[in-house]
Amino acid sequence: MExxxxxxxxxxxxxxxxxxxxxxxxxxxxxxxAAYDDFVYEEEENGITIIKYRGEDKEVVIPxxxxxxKVTAIGDRAFSGCENLTDxxxxxxxxxxxxxxxxxxxxxSITIPKNVRSIGNGAFYGCNSLxSITIPKxxxxxxxNTFMSCSSLTSxxxxxxxxxxxxxxxxGCRSLxSITIPxxxxxIDGDTFYECSSLKSVMIPKSVVDxxxxxxxxxxxxxxxxxxxxxAYRYAKEANKSxxxxxxxxxxxxxxxxxxxxxxxxxxxxxxxTISSKKIKVKVTSSSxxxxxxxxxxxxxxxxxxxxxxxxxKVKGVTYKVTAISDKxxxxxxxxxxxxxxxNVTKIGKAAFSxxxxxxxxxxxxxxxxxxxxxxxxxxxxxxxxxVQGTKKAKTALKKQLKKKSIGxxxxxxxx
Numbered sequence: 185m186e187x188x189x190x191x192x193x194x195x196x197x198x199x200x201x202x203x204x205x206x207x208x209x210x211x212x213x214x215x216x217x218a219a220y221d222d223f224v225y226e227e228e229e230n231g232i233t234i235i236k237y238r239g240e241d242k243e244v245v246i247p248x249x250x251x252x253x254k255v256t257a258i259g260d261r262a263f264s265g266c267e268n269l270t271d272x273x274x275x276x277x278x279x280x281x282x283x284x285x286x287x288x289x290x291x292x293s294i295t296i297p298k299n300v301r302s303i304g305n306g307a308f309y310g311c312n313s314l315x316s317i318t319i320p321k322x323x324x325x326x327x328x329n330t331f332m333s334c335s336s337l338t339s340x341x342x343x344x345x346x347x348x349x350x351x352x353x354x355x356g357c358r359s360l361x362s363i364t365i366p367x368x369x370x371x372i373d374g375d376t377f378y379e380c381s382s383l384k385s386v387m388i389p390k391s392v393v394d395x396x397x398x399x400x401x402x403x404x405x406x407x408x409x410x411x412x413x414x415x416a417y418r419y420a421k422e423a424n425k426s427x428x429x430x431x432x433x434x435x436x437x438x439x440x441x442x443x444x445x446x447x448x449x450x451x452x453x454x455x456x457x458t459i460s461s462k463k464i465k466v467k468v469t470s471s472s473x474x475x476x477x478x479x480x481x482x483x484x485x486x487x488x489x490x491x492x493x494x495x496x497x498k499v500k501g502v503t504y505k506v507t508a509i510s511d512k513x514x515x516x517x518x519x520x521x522x523x524x525x526x527x528n529v530t531k532i533g534k535a536a537f538s539x540x541x542x543x544x545x546x547x548x549x550x551x552x553x554x555x556x557x558x559x560x561x562x563x564x565x566x567x568x569x570x571x572v573q574g575t576k577k578a579k580t581a582l583k584k585q586l587k588k589k590s591i592g593x594x595x596x597x598x599x600x
Contacts, residue, residue: 220250231256231277237263242290243490243522245547248275249573258285260304265289270313271490273524274300281307283327296320305329305350312336315359319343326353335359342366349376351396358382367391367437372399385409387430388416389437395419409436448501450476457504459497463488466497466506479508489519495526509536511557518542531555538592539563550574550582562592569598 222239260282283304351374362385410416466478511533
């Protein structure tokens with residue numbers, strides 16, 4: 185009996201020791217959570233995952249790094265239910281978006297970074313204000329319910345390399361009027377476009393080998409454009425849908441405006457170009473074929489609250505580096521609240537953002553930016569938050585520049 189009691193005590197002590205070890209070491213196989221501004225995140229081997237947003241901002245910019253580590257994923261339900269959220273900028277470092285990550289938010293549009301390879305099921309489920317979305321080339325599957333019940337969605341660009349569109353991916357998108365299925369897609373699953381009552385036109389390539397019987401049910405006005413000898417044609421006939429035949433000699437998926445990069449010639453130095461997608465105008469500063477460059481001169485949308493100055497812009501087959509922001513480019517703009525400055529910018533001109541009283545959030549990549557001119561940020565919001573990204577050495581150097589009175593620095597700025 186005494187021997188049995190000793191064994192029980194030994195087991196109890198061993199169990200208590202294991203519990204203590206777990207508490208001290210942060211758990212077995214567990215990842216510690218931490219906070220950065222309004223983001224809750226987990227750091228793993230391949231980078232940081234944003235697992236929760238605790239703020240109430242309408243416009244959110246996710247940094248590409250937190251404490252020097254890249255943000256690579258948006259976790260399951262990270263922003264789910266954030267009804268105030270209308271606009272979000274995801275960093276290029278993000279490679280995956282989790283299930284229901286942005287479900288039932290107030291998003292009106294979103295550009296998914298080019299490095300994203302997977303989007304979880306229901307990621308944008310119930311985003312009733314979402315009007316447009318572009319999905320990058322690396323995504324091979326549109327998962328279950330991804331855009332289900334996005335009732336305001338009118339425009340979606342599906343990428344090259346897409347292979348499968350799964351069950352109810354666009355079900356209930358009642359404002360969607362037309363869609364082009366890219367070449368390479370093989371399967372259109374289940375009730376993919378069920379209750380897309382406004383859908384009138386869909387173009388389906390030969391690569392599609394199977395379309396489920398309910399894929400376009402309730403789409404009473406639809407016309408399916410396809411080749412005669414194709415699975416899409418057979419489906420249309422069986423489902424009693426209207427058909428428009430593509431001649432065998434034509435390929436509407438081939439972009440006639442696609443430029444041959446070898447023959448594309450940069451515009452002459454001094455030429456002004458309009459970049460509609462970024463809401464900016466730029467001036468060509470170098471027309472060198474090897475390294476064409478431009479300077480940002482002004483904003484084209486006077487009501488834009490959020491502005492991203494990209495690292496590069498592409499016009500007529502030519503990719504230009506964006507290396508500068510001109511003098512007074514955005515001076516006195518009372519609408520701007522958030523600005524992201526691209527990694528190729530080397531100079532910010534005099535009074536570039538002077539008098540932008542509502543400019544509260546600025547994100548800058550350190551490294552190439554060497555010149556911030558006089559009064560560049562004079563008169564921006566006194567409580568502005570400036571996030572500097574890059575190597576430790578580059579960040580330190582840029583932060584020193586940002587704290588110079590000559591550029592408009594005030595002590596109430598938060599530089600991090």
